[in-house]
Amino acid sequence: MAFPSAPGWNNLPNGVFSPEIYSKKVQTAFRKSTVVGSITNSDYFGEISAFGDTVKIIKEPEISVRSYARGAQIVAQDLVDSDFTLTIDQSNYAAFRVDDIETSFSHVNWENLASNRMAYRLKDNHDQEVLGYMCGYKQAAPHAVAGVARVAADIPGTKALTEAGADELLPTMKLSRPSFSNISSAGSVGDSIPVAVRLTGATSLPTTFASPLMILSRMKRLLDLQNVPTEGRFVVIDPYFEEIMRDEQGVFVNKDFAVEGGELNNGRIATGLHGFDIYRSQNLPAIGTGPGTAGTSAQSTNFGIIVAGHKAAVATAERIQKTEKFRLQDSFGDMVRTMHLYGRKILRPEALTVARWNVA
Numbered sequence: 520m521a522f523p524s525a526p527g528w529n530n531l532p533n534g535v536f537s538p539e540i541y542s543k544k545v546q547t548a549f550r551k552s553t554v555v556g557s558i559t560n561s562d563y564f565g566e567i568s569a570f571g572d573t574v575k576i577i578k579e580p581e582i583s584v585r586s587y588a589r590g591a592q593i594v595a596q597d598l599v600d601s602d603f604t605l606t607i608d609q610s611n612y613a614a615f616r617v618d619d620i621e622t623s624f625s626h627v628n629w630e631n632l633a634s635n636r637m638a639y640r641l642k643d644n645h646d647q648e649v650l651g652y653m654c655g656y657k658q659a660a661p662h663a664v665a666g667v668a669r670v671a672a673d674i675p676g677t678k679a680l681t682e683a684g685a686d687e688l689l690p691t692m693k694l695s696r697p698s699f700s701n702i703s704s705a706g707s708v709g710d711s712i713p714v715a716v717r718l719t720g721a722t723s724l725p726t727t728f729a730s731p732l733m734i735l736s737r738m739k740r741l742l743d744l745q746n747v748p749t750e751g752r753f754v755v756i757d758p759y760f761e762e763i764m765r766d767e768q769g770v771f772v773n774k775d776f777a778v779e780g781g782e783l784n785n786g787r788i789a790t791g792l793h794g795f796d797i798y799r800s801q802n803l804p805a806i807g808t809g810p811g812t813a814g815t816s817a818q819s820t821n822f823g824i825i826v827a828g829h830k831a832a833v834a835t836a837e838r839i840q841k842t843e844k845f846r847l848q849d850s851f852g853d854m855v856r857t858m859h860l861y862g863r864k865i866l867r868p869e870a871l872t873v874a875r876w877n878v879a
Contacts, residue, residue: 604676655686
């Protein structure tokens with residue numbers, strides 16, 4: 520009973536005059552934005568049909584340029600054909616059941632509610648897994664951000680470039696603490712970059728950290744050196760990185776850092792900053808205690824990763840293989856289940872760059 524009674528008041532002592540009312544409005548859980556569909560290409564989507572399918576992707580042949588003198592004999596080179604594979608090797612499912620009594624006597628449509636949540640959770644897990652793959656990491660379990668380094672056995676199909684590492688990324692496209700010579704204290708390749716705001720009016724580079732715009736500048740330079748087209752570039756950042764970036768060099772950020780009509784549903788929060796479309800995601804890899812781990816000393820166990828590149832760098836192909844509803848055999852009720860199949864492949868590792876970082 521919600522209402523208290525004065526001492527000695529015994530009228531309607533059980534409180535049933537005030538029944539509990541269950542609202543027909545259901546409180547739905549908050550949902551994270553997913554970004555993978557916006558930063559990868561799905562050109563090969565129509566070429567898959569089932570789990571385990573592979574798509575052979577033919578690489579452009581290399582052409583050599585030779586000098587020429589008048590009257591010289593022309594020698595035509597032989598074209599070398601090569602390919603790599605996109606494999607549909609990821610499979611997830613979700614299922615729930617609703618008893619007939621729950622369907623008949625409940626004022627809430629549990630099947631619709633659960634179906635909506637099921638679709639979101641499959642999409643969210645796909646986003647977490649693919650973002651981790653793009654950064655060189657894998658999930659320890661479904662519904663977890665990637666935090667385990669990928670090894671050679673995890674490579675789906677074949678590598679696009681033989682010089683890529685076991686994570687299919689190029690070592691030269693990875694930013695870590697030694698990438699910033701302004702940071703004076705010692706550090707090793709792979710240590711995270713301490714990141715903080717570089718205040719407006721600073722006359723020299725910081726000596727204990729890098730700023731968000733310094734990191735984006737280096738990512739831009741790495742992509743420029745690989746001749747990656749400027750149209751279609753993206754960078755995916757986490758909320759910690761976004762907070763620092765919004766505090767930095769306000770006059771320059773405010774000029775470029777804007778999306779017409781406000782934030783979009785796919786997580787894009789800005790366009791045009793150093794040539795990148797900026798996406799925010801909580802599905803980026805987090806190693807150890809993640810990017811919010813504060814400190815300027817060399818850090819190799821607790822950090823986050825941001826990724827930048829071009830939409831052509833990674834291909835994804837997915838499908839809902841089957842969704843079905845059927846009667847339960849051992850009780851009165853229905854089961855609803857669905858299977859999600861997908862594959863992902865780094866096609867152009869030269870068009871992907873990652874940075875390990877933590878809050879300074």
